Amino acid sequence: MHKRYPMINHKYLDLTSMKELPESHAWLSLDHELPSHNSSTPDQVPVINLKDPNAIKLVGHACKTWGVFQVTNHGVPINLLQQMEAAGRKLFALPMQQKLKAARSPNGVSGYGVARISAFFPKLMWSEGFTIVGSPYEHARKLWPNRYSRFCDVIEEYKEEMNKLAQKLMSLMLGSLGVTMDDVKWASLQGSSAALQLNSYPACPDPDRAMGLAAHTDSTLLTILHQNNTSGLQAHKEGTGWVTVPPIPGALVINVGDLLHILSNGLYPSVLHRAMVNRTQHRLSVAYLYGPPSNVEISPLSKLTDQVHPPLYRAVTWSEYLGTKAKHFNKALSSVRLCGPLNGFADTNDHNGVQVG
Ligand SMILES: C=C1C[C@]23C[C@@]1(O)CC[C@H]2[C@@]12CCC[C@@](C)(C(=O)O1)[C@H]2[C@@H]3C(=O)O
Numbered sequence: 416m417h418k419r420y421p422m423i424n425h426k427y428l429d430l431t432s433m434k435e436l437p438e439s440h441a442w443l444s445l446d447h448e449l450p451s452h453n454s455s456t457p458d459q460v461p462v463i464n465l466k467d468p469n470a471i472k473l474v475g476h477a478c479k480t481w482g483v484f485q486v487t488n489h490g491v492p493i494n495l496l497q498q499m500e501a502a503g504r505k506l507f508a509l510p511m512q513q514k515l516k517a518a519r520s521p522n523g524v525s526g527y528g529v530a531r532i533s534a535f536f537p538k539l540m541w542s543e544g545f546t547i548v549g550s551p552y553e554h555a556r557k558l559w560p561n562r563y564s565r566f567c568d569v570i571e572e573y574k575e576e577m578n579k580l581a582q583k584l585m586s587l588m589l590g591s592l593g594v595t596m597d598d599v600k601w602a603s604l605q606g607s608s609a610a611l612q613l614n615s616y617p618a619c620p621d622p623d624r625a626m627g628l629a630a631h632t633d634s635t636l637l638t639i640l641h642q643n644n645t646s647g648l649q650a651h652k653e654g655t656g657w658v659t660v661p662p663i664p665g666a667l668v669i670n671v672g673d674l675l676h677i678l679s680n681g682l683y684p685s686v687l688h689r690a691m692v693n694r695t696q697h698r699l700s701v702a703y704l705y706g707p708p709s710n711v712e713i714s715p716l717s718k719l720t721d722q723v724h725p726p727l728y729r730a731v732t733w734s735e736y737l738g739t740k741a742k743h744f745n746k747a748l749s750s751v752r753l754c755g756p757l758n759g760f761a762d763t764n765d766h767n768g769v770q771v772g
C-alpha cells in the first residue's frame with residue numbers, strides 16, 4: 416500500500432493571505448525542469464479541430480502517443496465556459512468560514528476541501544477544490560443561502576454540454592480503435608456518471624517550492640478540462656518529460672483516464688499530469704471527470720484481444736476502481752493488472768523514475 420500521511424492541521428489556511436510559503440506547503444523537490452528544445456519542432460501537446468475530416472485519426476494518434484490533447488470546434492459555447500469560470504471564481508472568493516460550511520465530509524465525495532490525493536503526500540498542495548457529484552443544490556445552499564440558483568443553473572448547463580462532448584469524444588476514441596459505439600452497448604446509453612471538480616490555485620509567494628496539484632492520472636474514461644488564461648498544467652510524456660499544456664482561449668484539454676487505459680488494453684495509456692503555481696496570477700480550472708454508468712464493468716474490449724494480445728486488466732466498475740485509487744493511489748492501475756510485472760514490464764502508469772511527490 417502507498418504510504419499515507421496524517422492530515423496536517425494547516426489544511427484550511429487562507430492561501431490568498433499568505434506572504435510567505437508555510438513549511439506545511441514547502442515541497443522538497445519538484446522536478447521543475449522542462450525539456451530543452453534543441454530541435455526546431457518542440458514536442459507540443461496536439462491541438463485537434465473536431466470538425467477536421469481526419470479527427471478520428473488525429474484523436475487516435477494523440478491518445479496513443481500523448482494521452483492528452485486540446486480540442487477546438489468542440490461545440491461548447493464560449494460564454495458557458497466563461498460563466499463556469501466566473502461561478503468558480505465567486506465560490507473560491509468566499510471567506511474561508513463560509514466555504515467550510517460546504518466542506519467535504521471525511522468519507523464524502525462532494526464539497527469544498529483540499530485535493531483528495533493529499534493524504535499520499537507529506538506536504539500540502541497550493542490549491543483548494545470543490546467537487547460536485549449529482550446535484551450541486553445542497554452545497555450551494557450552504558454557500559449562498561438566498562442566492563444559489565444562478566450557480567446551480569450554470570453547473571447543470573455545463574454538465575449537460577460536457578456530457579454531449581464526452582459522448583462525441585468517446586465515439587471518436589472508440590472509432591480510432593476500430594470499435595463502434597454499438598460494440599460497446601453502455602457507451603451510447605444515457606446514465607454515464609461524472610464528477611465536476613473546480614480547482615483554484617491562488618498566486619503563490621514561493622512558486623518554486625510549492626505544488627498546485629501533485630502528479631496523478633485521472634480514474635476516468637476521459638476528462639475534459641477548462642483552464643483560465645494562466646499556465647500551470649503539465650503533462651508527462653515518456654522520453655520527453657514534463658510538457659506545459661498552454662491555455663488556448665476557447666480550447667478544452669482532454670485527458671485519457673485509467674478506465675480508457677483498461678478498455679483499450681493499454682493501447683491508450685492514461686496521462687500523468689500535475690498543476691504548477693505562479694507568483695502573480697490566480698489560476699482556475701474546471702475538470703469534468705467522465706466515467707461509465709455505475710453498474711457497468713469495464714474490461715479490455717474483446718475486439719482488441721486475442722491469443723497474442725491477452726487482456727491485461729481484470730473487469731472493474733468505476734466505483735470499485737475509485738475505491739482502489741483511494742487506497743493505492745498511483746499503484747491502482749497495476750493492482751488490477753492480470754499479468755503482473757513479473758516478466759519485467761511495469762504499467763506506464765507506474766511512471767518509474769518520475770517523481771509523483
Ligand atoms: C470521480 C472522481 C475522480 C476523482 C475522485 C472523484 O470521486 C471526484 C474528484 C476526482 C479528483 C479530481 C482531482 C484529481 C483526483 C485524482 C482527485 O483527487 O480528485 C481526481 C479523482 C480521480 O480521478 O481519481
Ligand SMILES: O=C(O)CCC(=O)C(=O)O
Nearest residue numbers: 612614642648690700702
Ligand atoms: O488544474 C489543472 O490544470 C489540473 C486539474 C486536474 O488534473 C484535475 O482536476 O484532475
Ligand SMILES: [Fe+2]
Nearest residue numbers: 631632633688
Ligand atoms: Fe487530473
